[in-house]
Amino acid sequence: MTHGEEVGIPKPLIEPIDRALQDADDLMGSQNQPGARVTVGLAPCVIWGVDRPTLDETRKLADQRQAFITMHLAETPFEIANATERFGMPDVEFLDVIDFLGANVLAVHCVHCRRKDVRILKLRDVKVSHNPCSNMYLASGFAPIPDMLMAGVTVSLGCDGPASNNNQNMIHTLKFGALIHKGYHQDATVMTAEKVLEMATIDGARALGMEQDIGSIEPGKKADLVVLRFDNPFVTPVHAPVSSLVYSALGNEPETVIIDGEIVMRDRVIQTVSKEEVMREAQKAADGLAQRAGTDKFKHRPWRSFATK
Structure with missing residues (x-):
């Protein structure tokens, strides 16, 4: 993180942008080798933990390295309010205006995405990581996942970190990924078991840009x-x-x-x-x-x- 001491980020966690990006570049250079099982991307984390130069330089480095970017977006009302106060608009809209978004961006949570935000995500081919257990554990709200799916947004399924879930059980996450939306919409047909399984497999591969290699059982895949x-x-x-x-x-x-x-x-x-x-x-x-x-x-x-x- 390169910003955010005023909102409670401990000072030791805030580092100069040049050092942060150089460390990331060095790590990608050593880890992102052909055939590697584990590869490294860029993670500017949250809008309230970074500033505009950090976002611009992150996008630039991602383009140079052809690397993936992941970032929490629209997770909480605070996140949106912070972006609006600092940049004049909510986080998804701001990132679109500065040309940060793209097909190699994985947006995590997206709980409070507006219809306009969903259209932006689809237009820029941004992928979404849905974390239902974390969103309920932290009382963040209910992400408009059915709306995203109807709009054609690629949505994957995730656990988030153990600090905001207490569990990394993907099978539990399958069930919650279906039930949370059935309950919220009072519609038992709004999410199918098959779609939730796709979100955990092939759509997860698509979200990482790896659908040619993993995510389904097909000839030629790993x-x-x-x-x-x-x-x-x-x-x-x-x-x-x-x-x-x-x-x-x-x-x-x-x-x-x-x-x-x-x-x-x-x-x-x-x-x-x-x-x-x-x-x-x-x-x-x-x-x-x-x-x-x-x-x-x-x-x-x-x-x-x-x-x-």
Whole structure:
């Protein structure tokens, strides 16, 4: 981030634009090699964490590197108000005016997109990452996903970070991605199980510009496969497999995972790392971070049956 101390961004997290972009350029140069499984893009994060020069230079570097850009857009009313105060218009509209948007931009959340914003996203071929669990957890609101789909916007499905979800379970996200819009619109047909699964697979690949390589099982694409087992009481009986996956599965159904032809999980045992060791190290790192941040005190907060202001 290069801006935002006045809205609460800690000063150590604000860095000079030149250094931030140079670090990003160096990282892309070392990581974005042909055939690489993990590649790096640019993430200016949120409109209230950057200024106009940062956005211009980010767009310039993305064009030079043919890199992807991801950014939170229209997630909260505050975000829109901040952009309007600083730039004279909401964030989506402003980014369009300065020629920041394009087919290599993945807009995250888009909860408070207006109809005008949806038209802009479609016109510029911007992709959207829908994060229903995060949006509900943070009480951000309900993204107009059915409207985006009707307009022809590519919408993918995401979990957001664990700090704003508490879970990285994509199977849970499938179900919430369908139910949240059925409930909001009071229309059980507004989202289908098949469309939600597409959002998590082929539309996710399209959102990253990788639909030629992944996202579906087709000749010539990478062998990325998940084998699911439905022989548990939560899913049985199975009549329509896609519907069972979206509405009944809990997340422990994956039995085997294959990435680019490599089996990374077999019979529910991860082959590449020690799950137990990773969990121990994760807990240790989280405890250390909470202690340094002073938030470890919340582990012992009193029981609350009702939220209080």
